[in-house]
Structure formats: C-alpha cells, structure tokens
Amino acid sequence: MNSNNSNKKHIYFTGFMASGKSRVGRCLAERLNVQFIDTDTLIAENAGKSISEIFAEDGEAVFRKMEKDLIQTLAEDSTPKVISLGGGALSQECIVEAIRSSGTLIRLWASPEVLSERIARKNTRPLMAGLSDEERLAKIKTMLKERECWYSKADFSVESSNDYPEYVVAEKIIQILKFWKSYALSVETSSGERYPIFIGKNLLSHLGCLLETTGLIKTHKFLVCTDTTVAKAQSRTLDKIRRQASDCPVFKFRAGEINKTLSSLNQLYSYMLHREFGRKSCLLQFSGGVVGDMAGFGAATYQRGIPFIQLPTTLLSMVDSSVGGKVAVNHPAGKNMIGAFYQPKAVVCDLGALATLAENEIQAGIAEIVKYGVIYDLDFFAYMESHIEQIKEKNEEVLKKLIHRSCSIKAEVVGIDEKENGLRAILNYGHTFGHAIEKLSNYKTYSHGIAVSLGMRVAARAAVLLGIFSEAEEKRQNDLLNALGLPEKACFEIDVNAAWQAMGVDKKAEKNNRVYILPTCIGHVEKISNIPEDIVRNAWSVIQKEQV
Numbered sequence: 425m426n427s428n429n430s431n432k433k434h435i436y437f438t439g440f441m442a443s444g445k446s447r448v449g450r451c452l453a454e455r456l457n458v459q460f461i462d463t464d465t466l467i468a469e470n471a472g473k474s475i476s477e478i479f480a481e482d483g484e485a486v487f488r489k490m491e492k493d494l495i496q497t498l499a500e501d502s503t504p505k506v507i508s509l510g511g512g513a514l515s516q517e518c519i520v521e522a523i524r525s526s527g528t529l530i531r532l533w534a535s536p537e538v539l540s541e542r543i544a545r546k547n548t549r550p551l552m553a554g555l556s557d558e559e560r561l562a563k564i565k566t567m568l569k570e571r572e573c574w575y576s577k578a579d580f581s582v583e584s585s586n587d588y589p590e591y592v593v594a595e596k597i598i599q600i601l602k603f604w605k606s607y608a609l610s611v612e613t614s615s616g617e618r619y620p621i622f623i624g625k626n627l628l629s630h631l632g633c634l635l636e637t638t639g640l641i642k643t644h645k646f647l648v649c650t651d652t653t654v655a656k657a658q659s660r661t662l663d664k665i666r667r668q669a670s671d672c673p674v675f676k677f678r679a680g681e682i683n684k685t686l687s688s689l690n691q692l693y694s695y696m697l698h699r700e701f702g703r704k705s706c707l708l709q710f711s712g713g714v715v716g717d718m719a720g721f722g723a724a725t726y727q728r729g730i731p732f733i734q735l736p737t738t739l740l741s742m743v744d745s746s747v748g749g750k751v752a753v754n755h756p757a758g759k760n761m762i763g764a765f766y767q768p769k770a771v772v773c774d775l776g777a778l779a780t781l782a783e784n785e786i787q788a789g790i791a792e793i794v795k796y797g798v799i800y801d802l803d804f805f806a807y808m809e810s811h812i813e814q815i816k817e818k819n820e821e822v823l824k825k826l827i828h829r830s831c832s833i834k835a836e837v838v839g840i841d842e843k844e845n846g847l848r849a850i851l852n853y854g855h856t857f858g859h860a861i862e863k864l865s866n867y868k869t870y871s872h873g874i875a876v877s878l879g880m881r882v883a884a885r886a887a888v889l890l891g892i893f894s895e896a897e898e899k900r901q902n903d904l905l906n907a908l909g910l911p912e913k914a915c916f917e918i919d920v921n922a923a924w925q926a927m928g929v930d931k932k933a934e935k936n937n938r939v940y941i942l943p944t945c946i947g948h949v950e951k952i953s954n955i956p957e958d959i960v961r962n963a964w965s966v967i968q969k970e971q972v
C-alpha cells in the first residue's frame with residue numbers, strides 16, 4: 425500500500441493508443457539519457473513474431489505471461505529506463521505492483537477527437553481498421569471508458585495534445601518529476617480511493633506541478649482556505665499558492681478551535697455561492713487541522729462534494745488530521761459531532777510552513793507522533809527515544825522521518841478500516857480523555873495535541889489500574905513525553921464529575937457502552953469497553969494539578 429520513493433528508478437508510460445507513449449517516451453529517455461523500451465516491441469522481437477501473430481497462434485494468455493515476465497524483469501533491473509507499456513498491461517495486478525515498487529507510472533492522455541485524428545492519419549491500428557470517422561470516435565470513447573480503471577492506477581496524468589510537440593510534454597514531465605521526488609507514500613482507502621502524500625521543503629513554491637497532474641487546473645475554479653493567523657505568518661507562501669492556482673481568491677476563517685463551527689463554515693458556503701463557485705471548484709486548504717477539518721467538511725458538502733487538497737501548516741495536521749479523510753466541525757454538545765468521511769486529492773507537507781509555527785504547536789504535533797509509537801510501532805517509539813535532541817532542534821531529516829512514519833501508520837490503519845468500524849479506533853488513543861480536557865477548558869487552554877498528550881497519560885494510568893499495562897511501560901511512555909517537553913500535569917484542577925460527563929458525549933462512546941483505547945505494551949493498544957467507573961475517575965489523578 426505504501427511505497428518508498430528511493431527504489432523508484434524507472435518511468436513507465438500508460439495510455440490509449442496514439443496518446444504519444446512512444447514519441448514522448450523516446451524524447452524523455454533522450455533528455456534523461458536513459459534507455460527507452462517499448463514492451464510490445466520487445467516481446468515481438470523476443471518471440472520472433474508480431475503481437476497479432478502471438479495472439480492468433482498462441483492465444484492471449486501466452487502473451488500476457490510474456491508481458492508479465494518482461495515487466496517483472498525490467499522492474500528488477502537497477503539501471504533507470506523509460507518504459508512504454510502495452511494497452512492491457514495494467515489489467516494484471518502483479519504488473520501494477522512491480523511497476524509501483526520500481527518506478528513512477530505516468531498516464532499520457534489526449535481528447536478522443538485528437539486520438540481519433542492521429543489514428544486516422546497513421547492508419548496502422550488493426551483494432552480501428554475500416555471504421556468511419558464517427559465509428560472510430562465512438563469506439564475510442566467506449567474503450568477509454570472501459571480502460572479508465574487501468575489508467576486510474578497511474579501516479580499522475582499528463583496531457584499530450586496536438587498543441588505541444590513531444591519535447592514540450594517531456595520537459596513538462598521533467599518538471600513534474602522534480603516535484604514527484606518528494607512523493608512519500610499513498611493512502612489507499614478500503615473504499616478504493618488513492619491519493620499521494622508529499623513530504624519535503626519548498627514544495628509549495630512548485631504546487632503548480634501537482635495541480636497540473638490532478639488535471640484540475642484546466643477545468644476547476646480554485647479557492648484557498650486558510651485562517652487569519654496563517655494568512656499573516658505565511659503571507660508570501662500564500663501568495664505563491666494562489667498565483668499557481670490561476671490567481672485564485674483566498675477565504676480566511678478566524679483562527680482557533682473555538683471557530684470550528686457550522687456558523688464559520690456557513691460563511692464559506694455564502695462566500696462561494698456569492699462568487700458563483702460551481703461544482704467544478706477545488707479547495708486548497710492551507711492551514712492547520714482546524715481549518716483542514718472545516719474546509720474538508722465544506723468540500724464534502726458544497727454542492728454535494730467538490731475536490732480538495734490538503735496543504736497542512738502545523739506538524740499535527742501533517743501527521744494526523746490531513747490524512748485519512750475525517751472532516752468535521754464542532755457542536756456545542758461535543759467536538760467533531762457534525763462531519764463526514766471525505767478524502768483529499770493529495771496532501772503536501774512542506775516543512776517550510778513549520779518555520780513560523782509556535783513552539784507549543786510543534787509540541788502538539790510531537791504528542792500525536794509519540795501516540796503512533798505507543799499504539800503501533802515499538803521501533804518507531806525507540807527511534808524517538810534515541811533522537812530526542814534532534815527532534816527538539818527540529819532536525820529536517822529527523823522531522824521528515826517522523827512525518828513519513830506517522831503518515832504511513834495512519835495510511836495503513838485507514839487502508840484497513842476507513843470508516844472506523846474496528847481498527848481505526850486505535851488512533852483515538854488519548855483522545856477520549858483529551859477531548860474531555862479540551863471541552864472542560866472551553867477549547868482555550870490547550871491545543872488539541874497537548875490535550876491528547878495529557879489524555880495518553882490518563883489512559884496509560886487507567887490501563888495500569890486495570891492491570892493490563894505495566895508501571896514500567898507507563899513510565900517509559902511518560903518519560904518520552906517529558907523529555908520532549910510535554911506537560912506532566914494539567915494546569916487547572918480537573919473536575920472528575922464534569923470530565924466523566926464530557927467523555928459521555930464523545931463520539932467514541934457507543935450506545936450505553938463507553939469504549940477506551942488502552943495500551944497493553946508500548947507498540948500495542950486494545951479497545952476495551954465499560955471499564956469500572958472508579959478506575960476511570962482515579963486515572964485522572966495522574967495529571968491532576970498538585971494542591972499547594
């Protein structure tokens with residue numbers, strides 16, 4: 425599901441006949457000074473007969489096996505190549521896997537009219553022989569529809585229309601590939617959606633390359649959503665983003681969790697309606713998790729759903745809220761009570777955005793990163809223990825690793841359980857208690873991540889009191905949180921009765937059944953129902969402010 429960029433040496437082309445795979449592929453190979461391979465040509469050469477002869481004499485199954493063997497061999501070859509794939513290659517899942525693990529898959533496309541005109545001009549395609557112009561166009565449209573499921577497996581698409589010669593298309597691909605170098609992983613949901621996550625520095629200056637690959641830049645009207653604080657702190661980057669998105673306007677929410685409401689969102693809806701944003705609109709969300717959740721829910725609901733792209737500006741939103749498709753606003757009765765599952769088209773984590781982020785907000789992100797170690801990955805937890813100084817200094821390479829592993833854990837979990845019917849609940853470790861802390865302090869005292877870090881301490885204590893987690897492991901978790909500067913105690917006295925009430929309306933509370941995510945060892949948590957009330961009440965003492 426997630427693949428690392430380091431092995432991606434080849435460039436593969438897919439696309440309909442006459443989409444330019446060979447012309448552009450050859451030109452790109454020349455520019456990159458690597459070998460060009462057309463798999464159909466190579467198979468025919470190896471077999472000593474044409475593809476039509478292989479089909480006629482040996483059958484399609486034999487051809488598909490030859491194709492699979494060849495592509496798997498090429499995938500293992502360590503010398504970079506540009507490879508043009510045959511029409512049906514992506515119908516075989518094992519080929520898709522080999523391609524994904526060894527390279528970047530680009531779909532070349534052109535309109536059916538352009539394809540038809542090119543095919544007629546050459547007249548060398550047996551499948552289209554003897555057809556009138558109308559019949560050919562109709563056949564192309566039908567075949568494109570049928571093959572869309574294959575082409576959609578591409579990492580990105582590039583247009584090869586008649587307006588540009590192949591060297592222009594090749595040059596465009598080279599620019600896009602520079603951006604694509606920061607590709608870190610993809611999220612694949614259980615409902616079949618797939619979107620890339622990019623992690624790197626200065627990515628937002630080249631956002632146009634990404635917008636180009638989504639195909640949205642030609643067809644959609646863009647709007648950047650941000651908040652008042654980010655708009656000021658990141659004004660230059662904000663300007664770069666809007667310039668690359670057809671000089672689009674910017675909508676600013678008032679910053680802060682307290683403004684994560686339906687009424688704020690209604691202002692966005694009104695803004696868009698008054699400016700005639702239609703269904704072909706795309707939101708670029710450039711802010712932290714609050715606007716991310718809100719704009720994401722806006723995208724999910726505006727005119728029954730428009731695309732959106734996450735450009736997170738806080739560490740927390742890079743490692744957590746931008747990934748996985750939970751979007752929501754708060755209700756006076758509880759946090760995130762009005763929401764949806766709605767996936768972005770892409771997530772771009774530009775480390776440059778973190779330069780203006782307040783220290784306590786960095787810590788909020790660190791808290792969520794520690795959470796991933798506790799719930800899922802002991803080695804990752806140990807990595808953090810051994811890199812405390814680099815984390816505190818915000819060493820770029822270490823930060824990239826932390827963001828990458830956090831996103832990949834979240835992607836893995838969401839890939840198995842998108843809608844929180846089971847496994848996804850583990851991501852809520854610390855949240856049931858954390859949300860109560862946020863609510864009791866009226867969403868003002870703590871940012872979400874810091875509240876979650878306090879919640880993790882309470883959850884760990886509850887697990888110790890239940891006898892399922894050792895005190896030594898509890899200490900190990902809390903020592904890491906302490907070393908990273910997260911608060912040991914709440915700064916106000918927790919009213920345990922009010923906290924109990926607040927936890928009751930948390931979404932994680934199922935009917936008559938309070939559910940807790942509790943650790944059993946570092947690297948593993950379990951979903952536990954209805955633990956005795958006195959254990960929950962007592963667990964709060966671990967973060968209770970000391971009486972003076």
Ligand SMILES: NC(=O)c1ccc[n+]([C@@H]2O[C@H](COP(=O)([O-])OP(=O)(O)OC[C@H]3O[C@@H](n4cnc5c(N)ncnc54)[C@H](O)[C@@H]3O)[C@@H](O)[C@H]2O)c1
Nearest residue numbers: 653657679712713714737738740741745750777780781872
């Ligand atoms: N959808 C999910 O799966 C999910 C997961 C975790 C958290 N969340 C939600 O995320 C929200 C918290 O997100 P957050 O911690 O990013 O908070 P946030 O969006 O409120 O950002 C924190 C503060 O930092 C400011 N800020 C953001 N980026 C900045 C930058 N680059 N420079 C200067 N200031 C900047 C913001 O204006 C804000 O004041 C909560 O509402 C929480 O419920 C959602």
